[in-house]
Amino acid sequence: MAFLKTPVVDVFAADEQSDLPVDLDRWVRLAREVLSDRGVGGEAEVSLLFVDEDTIAGLNRKFLGHDGATDVLSFPIEDDAEPSGRFPDSGGIGPGSDADSRPPVLLGDVVLCPVVAARQAVEHGVGVADELALLVVHGLLHLLGMDHEEEVEAERMEALERTLLSRFHHAISDARGRMEQ
Numbered sequence: 001m002a003f004l005k006t007p008v009v010d011v012f013a014a015d016e017q018s019d020l021p022v023d024l025d026r027w028v029r030l031a032r033e034v035l036s037d038r039g040v041g042g043e044a045e046v047s048l049l050f051v052d053e054d055t056i057a058g059l060n061r062k063f064l065g066h067d068g069a070t071d072v073l074s075f076p077i078e079d080d081a082e083p084s085g086r087f088p089d090s091g092g093i094g095p096g097s098d099a100d101s102r103p104p105v106l107l108g109d110v111v112l113c114p115v116v117a118a119r120q121a122v123e124h125g126v127g128v129a130d131e132l133a134l135l136v137v138h139g140l141l142h143l144l145g146m147d148h149e150e151e152v153e154a155e156r157m158e159a160l161e162r163t164l165l166s167r168f169h170h171a172i173s174d175a176r177g178r179m180e181q
Helices: 024-037 053-064 114-124 128-143 151-180
Strands: 009-015 044-050 072-076 105-112
Touching: 009 024, 024 044, 024 128, 024 151, 044 128, 053 072, 053 105, 053 114, 072 128, 105 128, 114 128, 128 151
Parallel strands: 009 044, 044 105
Antiparallel strands: 072 105
């Protein structure tokens, strides 16, 4: 019997805050669905990190120069990896290796603050899970190169967020609701 090896996007998640409970499995599932939909194939890695307000405020100040806590920050790994190995390999995967032994593509990190998300959920009239889902998708799209600096870019990004949330977040929520009944 032969097994087909399917490319997997590894999504690592960690909850480093204690203010609100976070269902890490749910957000990992959503991230994998979104990345797959966006054509991220092969071996790739992303991390989701849920932190408290002080931590995200510190990151916001250090990396963006902004004071105060924010809801989500994305840290794409934009630089190409430096070649490794000795001449004449110059970073090749080596004799006897195949493409499956290549290291994974590191897309980056998405850092989220559930407490800020909970406040925004109230302001937006949605549940905390819906707000967190939006932030996960938003952060992932930033890792994939999307931005919202220009109005046209913002409209395109928001439309894609709505599409992805409709397709994947609500499907996960609906399935979860059926399992709990």
